[in-house]
Amino acid sequence: MLSACALLGAAARGAMGAHAQAIRAFANFASQYDYDLVVIGGGSGGLACAKEAVNLGAKVAVLDFVSPSPRGTRWGLGGTCVNVGCIPKKLMHQAALLGEAINDAQAYGWKIASPETIQNDWSALTEAVQNHVKSVNWVTRVDLRDKKIEYVNGLGQFKDANTVIAVMKNGSKKELTADKIVIAVGGRPHYPNVPGALEYAISSDDIFSLDTPPGKTCVVGAGYIGLECAGFLKGLGFDATILVRSVVLRGFDQEMAEKITNEMLDHGVNFQFKCIPKSIEKKANGKLLVTWINTESDTEQQDEFDTVLYATGRYALTKDLNLPAAGVEVVPENGKIDAINEQTNVSNIYAVGDVLQGRPELTPVAIHAGRLLARRMFGNSKQQMDYDNVATTVFSPIEYGCVGLSEDKAIQKYGADAIEVYHSYYKPTEYFIPQRSIKNCFLKTITLKEAPQKVLGLHFVGPHAGEIIQGFAAAMKCNLTMEILMNTVGIHPTVAEEFTRLNITKSSGKDPNPASCCS
Structure with a gap:
């Protein structure tokens, strides 16, 4: 009789053999194309899919290109989460919590020489945050090189369902053909049609690398991005006002949203409820005059701010992909892709991450979905992504x-x-x-x-x-x-x-x- 260890060993060898056999069977599967898989988008979901596909024997290329924000902000490989999302946001949140902890420390017996002089150095903070972000950019580049994934720093556009044209920064073009293509371009902050918004406002694309302290800030939008930004800004010592169009944290439990609102009010964040911006004007003194309308009282109010930050939602970056050339359909209202099990209406073209319609816009969701998709494409897996009961956290104060x-x-x-x-x-x-x-x-x-x-x-x-x-x-x-x-x-x-x-x-x-x- 075989021992348990022997049985496990035999099972492991069998699994490894099946894995190797799948890779060997796949080796010449898509030889008519340059690549077995081309991923458009170098964010979390796209990179996870690409790496898993390579592990399963596929030949893979990743295209990634960051168009500057209206304020001119650019960043490196890694997508929103690494560069202008989860990571820098959590670091700023931590900085604000540490400021609160310094004050608490006195009650625990810690002697603070001059408590009244404690303040945050914005330049030092942003430098530390950006140094970490750049280190992650570099590690990501090295990881792609080590895995022999071709990285193309170009904007991907479809020529047909199996061909992508990469438009480089200098205007040159590179054509790539692939058996399968994954769209993982994510999204960018939305700027509404409000006079002065595009000219003078910033977004979460800009706040984490802002050259000068933001000062008194008006945050437009009360979703989780707006609350988090206003929260850490207040914690760092800046006045923060949030313009709330309808409700705080739409889509979340409203009883809990009320608790967060009350806590932020206690922290000194100013909420203007049922208010929408009408215009933003730049004054001679460099201040931004924001005019907003209270939709309940139908009255106008104004205040001057140093910074206006828009956090009124995001749009999918599908407009520049030339999707009609490949026959891929999008939701007209927002440009997102309605894909069942990540497969678009074109059989060899898939989508993962924030670009998907009706799916949680969360980095771990994109990563897990990308890996599972690669296993289905190249590893004979049948496992589908389960989008139910996905946990999340709002990093408000x-x-x-x-x-x-x-x-x-x-x-x-x-x-x-x-x-x-x-x-x-x-x-x-x-x-x-x-x-x-x-x-x-x-x-x-x-x-x-x-x-x-x-x-x-x-x-x-x-x-x-x-x-x-x-x-x-x-x-x-x-x-x-x-x-x-x-x-x-x-x-x-x-x-x-x-x-x-x-x-x-x-x-x-x-x-x-x-x-x-x-x-």
């Missing part, structure tokens, strides 16, 4: 992590009588000294009412929300129930344990405030 359905969407899908909501306020140990307000430290679990109460959504507002929600996202994938959650022993004292202590339902009408830290 008090963080908000969530996974699954919001309360409103759960009611819409199942009906109010079919769901139960467990909720609680809590006090983080970190807030004991100094005594900080806990009025917005809140969490809730949305479940089906019927036992064993399958969990439909988890929402957490408080410190380290991103780190906390990640683990519970895995539990959601394993069909977490309230029964399991209530029988999970928490780690004390942590804020993550608050999910295991939930026992008060909204329907009970009981007070969701804790009696003590150990109740």
Whole structure:
């Protein structure tokens, strides 16, 4: 009888043999073309797809070209996340949290020589952030070279369904043919048709490398990008005003959005609700005069700012791809691609990442979808991307992590009588000294009412929300129930344990405030 190790070894050898056989079978599969795969877009999703395809024996080229922002900002290989998104945003958020921690440190006995003189050096911060970004750009280039993926620094445009023309910075052109093509161009910030917006405003494309301190800033838009930018700017010592057209954090749980709004108000961020910008004018003193209209009172208001930052959504970068030449269809309203299982209406052309219609615009989503797509294209895999129950976090001054359905969407899908909501306020140990307000430290679990109460959504507002929600996202994938959650022993004292202590339902009408830290 074979031992368990021998059986595992045989299975591993069999899997390796099948893998090698698949690669050998694929070797001349697309010999009529220059490449087995061409990826248009050097962001997270496109790079993940390209690397996985190479691992499976494919010959791959990646095209990437960054058009400058209206303010002239450019960046290197790696896409939005690395250059002007998740990474620099988190670093700026951390810088703001550290400023808050310096003040808190005094209550813990740390002697700060001159607390009143503590301030952030914007130039030093942006230099440190950009140095890190450039290092990631370089590592990415080296990684492509080591994997023998051809990198073409050119704007990809379709000639036909199997041919892409790369237009270089100097105007020269390079033609590439491929059996399969993946569109992974992502998106860029949207500038509305408001006088002065395009001429004078910046976006998230510009804020992380801004040459001079932003000063008093008007943020137009109350989505997660707008809140995060306003939050870290205020934390770094700059006045911040947010113009809110409709609701804060549209698409997220609105009860949690209210907690974040209240916390940011307490931090000194100014919100102008139901307001839309009318114009931006540059004054003789260099200040920007912003005029906006309150849609409820139908009145006009004005204020002067040093910087205006637009965060009113993003558009897909498909317009310059000449998609009609390949027969690829897009959604007319936003230029996105409606692709079932990442396959467009043209059988050999695929799309991943933010360019997809109706999919979460999140870097890890693009990465995972890109890898799975490569395995289906070149590794005989059948596994499809699961876009349900994807966790995310808003890195506002008090963080908000969530996974699954919001309360409103759960009611819409199942009906109010079919769901139960467990909720609680809590006090983080970190807030004991100094005594900080806990009025917005809140969490809730949305479940089906019927036992064993399958969990439909988890929402957490408080410190380290991103780190906390990640683990519970895995539990959601394993069909977490309230029964399991209530029988999970928490780690004390942590804020993550608050999910295991939930026992008060909204329907009970009981007070969701804790009696003590150990109740």
